[in-house]
Amino acid sequence: MKAARYYDNHDIRIEDIAEPEVRPGTVGIDVAWCGICGTDLHEYLDGPIFVPEAGKPHPISGESAPVTLGHEFSGVVYAVGEGVDDVRVGDHVVVEPYIIREDVDTSERNRAYHLSPDMNFIGLGGRGGGLGEKIAVERRWVHPISESLPLDQAALIEPLSVGAHAVERSGAEAGDVALIGGAGPIGLLTAAVLKAKGVTVIMSELSPIRREKALSSGVADHVFSPREVDVVEEVRKLTDGRGSDVAFECTSVDVVLNTLMDAIRPQGVLTVVSIWGHQPPFDMHKLVMKEIDLRGTIGYANNHPEAIRLVEEGKVDLEPFITGRIGLEHLVDEGFDTLINNNETAVKIIVSPSGAGL
Structure with missing residues (x-):
């Protein structure tokens, strides 16, 4: 089968590899669509980061580069392993792409299993990936979805779950006002x-195209360009001078973090969603004097069912965020290159590993 294999930064190869073995307790999935994530781009430009360096196997998966990429994917079950009796061939599914030690409690009781030692992701740390035609995944991480949910949109359930976990971490409630810095895919x-x-x-x-997407998709009530207006003043105007109740940092840009610190109300909650590759200058005095609650968030922990429900009930429409559909052979030239060099023209580019969806 065809798969995109990560060897090193700037070295991704489309290769023929063996189909995965569907072992007891696992589910075989024909991958329909897989999204290109910002994490994939970081691996391509600066990695290996999550990908285990060649010759240094990951302690759980036992694999190292080359590995098959892709962790935002949907597909159709083609086989089930012994002991799996609640998923059937033909079911439509998405995957919560974790690699976690077997002795970690991943039930509803533990909302922090994703913070366990040596955690990694399918499609980065090994165990196949969504940028291959087929994958075998442990039943625990497979989430059935309604056949009424298009499989291309379903590939965005994984990043939607990131958003759901960030909102959960913030404690935001109906009636609150939220300020989001950055209208990329996660924002x-x-x-x-x-x-x-x-x-x-x-x-x-900053991007006019992404501002327009935020408004036309209906996910934002007000969108501002920090080049054109004082965002802090605009937030105060909209909140009778109080400031936003919650804020979400989705850029890893210093000035954005500082803007959110100024725009949030005293005792508000500021949740940092983006991955930071540098240590930012930070006004600790302002944090103290406003009693701001600063929180981090990473991945998800039992958030996929909520994300699926929001889409299946029509409360979230994922279609507007898909701005490109490509085949595996164009992963780098039409996918990675576009998102790296012309990211203002795209939100989410999804890939059909087999080409069947094109």
């Missing part, structure tokens, strides 16, 4: 979850 999908919960959403974004 937009976080906004979609907030709107579904009855939160008023304000977004700050």
